Amino acid sequence: MFESAEIGHQIGRKAYKEAEAKLRQALLEAQYQLLESKQRAVIVLVNGVDGAGKGETVNLFNEWMDPRHIRTEAFATPDASGEDAPLGHPAMWRFWQVLPPKGHVGILFGNWYTDPIVQHALGHDKESRFDERLTEVRAFERMLSAEGVCLVKLWFHMTKEGVAKRFKALEKDPKTAWRVTAHDWERLKHYDRFVPISAKALRKTSTGEAPWLVIDGSDPGYRAITAGQYLLDNLLRALQPFAPLGIGHAAPPPPPPLDGRSLLATQDYTRTLARSTYEDQLERLQGRLNKLLRAPEWKRRSLVLVFEGMDAAGKGSTIRRITQALDARHYRVIPVAAPNEAERAQPYLWRFWRYLPRWGHTTMFDRSWYGRVLVERVEGFCSEPDWTRAYDEINAFEEQLTQAGTVVVKFWLSITQEEQLKRFEARQNTPHKVHKITPDDWRNRDKWPLYAHAVDDMMDRTSTDIAPWHIVASDDKRWSRIEVLRLLCERVEAALDTKG
């Protein structure tokens, strides 16, 4: 959920100054237009890790726009402070009291996500109650969207180490030392409990019309411009005519990263493996996998593998290294291309449901349902509302798989642009491989940054507690294959440990 927010996004001081000047003016203009149009309200939810810049961002928004028309509200959890206690009112009552009217912007700092996450993390609410509350939140936000409210959900993220480093830096300087309290350090201890629970909350409530935007909080400039730009996108969206078609228009798509940094560009591509080591490890891992999948517990479990990656990343050859370890009666490899006519006449996920493995079986998807948020998104093969709601539908799909006992393991085989070029050229110069390279491959290559951006969004929204993504640097094929097999064995072992 937070992958792309942990790669240290940043922009320089000069770039910040320039972007800020333009952004401020655009925000102010959009705010006044919204006020005049009176068509829709905008609600900004500010959540995330403590120390990742939530308060600073709220302050900036109030500085950049006209604060007279912004209603900023901070809510503590009812337990923490008697004053905010709802006195027997439903939990949502407090928020109904501060909804901004049409034309206005409301910033809710501490909101309907805070208490459910806190109560569950502290062990006061069981998982089933937490789920129930998230369901209520979904219904509430759905109603708001249908009423024309534009929801801007910002999640500021930082690694635990990043937060600790920031606290220490603040403490060192006498001028800022006061900003870090014992309470802050105390709360940091709970980081590891809060983050997975938050990830679940994000997964369950990132819908097509009200998705979460995860923002790397480590660089103040990057974080401020990213948040401000996304707010601007939403204000502009809120100025467009709104038709009550049962539900609000889709939210704007996630913005491209300001600094152009991407998860794919920040992998370590230098690791290699000698042939002899590779062959030795390959054989051992294949044996381990084979044995694991013959465990009696596997009679009531199944395995779904997803392979995605740029063209020529080595998906096919990696899959072959896995199938070598399996009994042919128990697996299927499904290559996924453009949908045929019968598939286009069905809901998007239909064609994948057809190939789900029964207990004891494995299906390997060579490309998958993620095409919706990769190629279909980038090439415009589906509409924006279609791919923006796909993240949520995919998460629901994978949750159902998981609940049925299926282990879902997703690999992104990641190669650099240089390595891809090498492989393309090799294919063109090798007679028996020349059929593997098409003009489409070259065209896709030109869209590399768009794909990289789509991958970041995909990781943020679909690398979940129940079905995480594994990004495997694959410039070195041997290293990559061993890594995939190793990760796969580990995931299967973990699954056998927890249930079966």
Next chain:
Amino acid sequence: MFESAEIGHQIGRKAYKEAEAKLRQALLEAQYQLLESKQRAVIVLVNGVDGAGKGETVNLFNEWMDPRHIRTEAFATPDASGEDAPLGHPAMWRFWQVLPPKGHVGILFGNWYTDPIVQHALGHDKESRFDERLTEVRAFERMLSAEGVCLVKLWFHMTKEGVAKRFKALEKDPKTAWRVTAHDWERLKHYDRFVPISAKALRKTSTGEAPWLVIDGSDPGYRAITAGQYLLDNLLRALQPFAPLGIGHAAPPPPPPLDGRSLLATQDYTRTLARSTYEDQLERLQGRLNKLLRAPEWKRRSLVLVFEGMDAAGKGSTIRRITQALDARHYRVIPVAAPNEAERAQPYLWRFWRYLPRWGHTTMFDRSWYGRVLVERVEGFCSEPDWTRAYDEINAFEEQLTQAGTVVVKFWLSITQEEQLKRFEARQNTPHKVHKITPDDWRNRDKWPLYAHAVDDMMDRTSTDIAPWHIVASDDKRWSRIEVLRLLCERVEAALDTKG
């Protein structure tokens, strides 16, 4: 939930024959147009009480339309029959296999509602698991709607007595005796367990884009034409252009009852109360209510009363009989008129949230949020998608109230058209009452059948397990006031018994 389906709707043989001939042709035409347009698929869910005509309706649909383009599927619950067991696939897997492609009609007889209801009724699934499954169903249907699938959800209802009577009639005739098995009688024993669980399922899954239509199953002709006509409405809706705006267009509104019968017309208006009995009972009930609301448990409970009814039904005077029993510091009466400008700038329910009582307090709404599905619907003050989604939002709202410890008691004070005329005339002829009658009142009176229809739909969709409606015949003011007070005391007593 099933109120309007228990008043014995029926149409005569001749009316049936005429309607059937027209309907068949229209259905067939619409079916072919759908097939040609290939824009959307239509899925009909057939559910309800056993013996209320589910199978017969499915047969009729296949007879009326071209069965080559209808895919009819019957699903048993996985437990009941080994054949259909999903072999480790997610529960939804079976249904994905039979989704009709665009242009086609699928009839699912036994579907994604069957197993959750059965498993919970048999005690295999706990309430929290049941809720979870309903949440999954909502997400699934939402995806289908967003994909352009038009969902037609039919619930056939009959009273337990009605079913028993039908079984006996079938058994008596040697030609039909085979249709009733020991298993049918066995299942009828569970009627009282199934119905409230079904009601909850309907409440949780009746959304703006995929609402349930509850159909009185007691008269074969009425039930067939009602179901067929609603299917036709949906087919015609499915022919309209579909824009992927995040969610499918709203479903067509519920059709008016064929026989013109309404809940309001079938109340018993003959009961009256002598003045002396009335005064005696009034005093006793007011005392009982006062005592109940001073119970210490009430310190963590609250009370919301909703009064709705046609003009001059006696809402105000009834409320006064209740307030006489209460401490003025602990209640508020909120008269609800057309929303003002500030209220129109907020989501619809906003203005009611403002007046929710805190613990120990009571709010009485003289008209309420139900205006959305009554006057706003009938007068066209809001769009059709707005009022069709309101049922679901209102149920979610009342569920939150209930969870916060609020007892929600809703009264429809029901008068006949004749009685209303008498009261209007009395108002016009009484100087100190003449201000109470406006041209609007006369205009509303002309729309009586539209309001009666809206009331039936409101009862079907919002008289729920957590917040049932009480229809009180109010032609006799004294009888009505006593009845309201009596029901109110009972509801408060029941609440004190269960929790506090």
